[in-house]
Amino acid sequence: MEEILLRLILDYGYYILFIWSIMEGELGLVMAGILSYTGDMNIFYAILVAGLGGFTGDQIFFYIGRFNRNYVQKKFSRHRRKFALASLLLNKYGWYIIFIQRYLYGLRTIIPITIGTTKLCWKKFAIINLISAFIWASITIVLAYWFGDYLLLILHYIKKHWYVAFPTAIIIFYSVIRYIKKAAEKRSFRK
Structure with a gap:
């Protein structure tokens, strides 16, 4: 089973990384950093793919909020506190929240949806989101690459x-x- 999983990662690693980055991403980015450290992935391609995936995911969530405001309010009614917190953060930090939201557990999908329900220009969001996605991908993958030896030791210990x-x-x-x-x-x- 482990060999099959490893073969899938080696054969389809960039596709998996892109899809994983659309959904959430941090664990996928760490794995991409480790695979870059071992030479199974190219670090520059990994950053490019992860950045594009993170950008795509947040754009999707933004447009969900932009074009489905009533549906979002009904469907996510149990997450009202998170939406309220996202609105407060948006009011307090403005567009800087687009950078910060990638590191806020539990709010990564809520904040772009909330921003989509506001009157923020879609072009401005797209540009800031693109820059933010590549910074996020670069920081996470490069750190995992630098600490690849230690992370491999931890993974080996966990496996054993x-x-x-x-x-x-x-x-x-x-x-x-x-x-x-x-x-x-x-x-x-x-x-």
């Missing part, structure tokens, strides 16, 4: 000692979620 790594990952994930919930409760309590 999965019985330790899996529960540790669950504990870390649970701790992070709990910390975020407590911070949110404190923030809402202060208001």
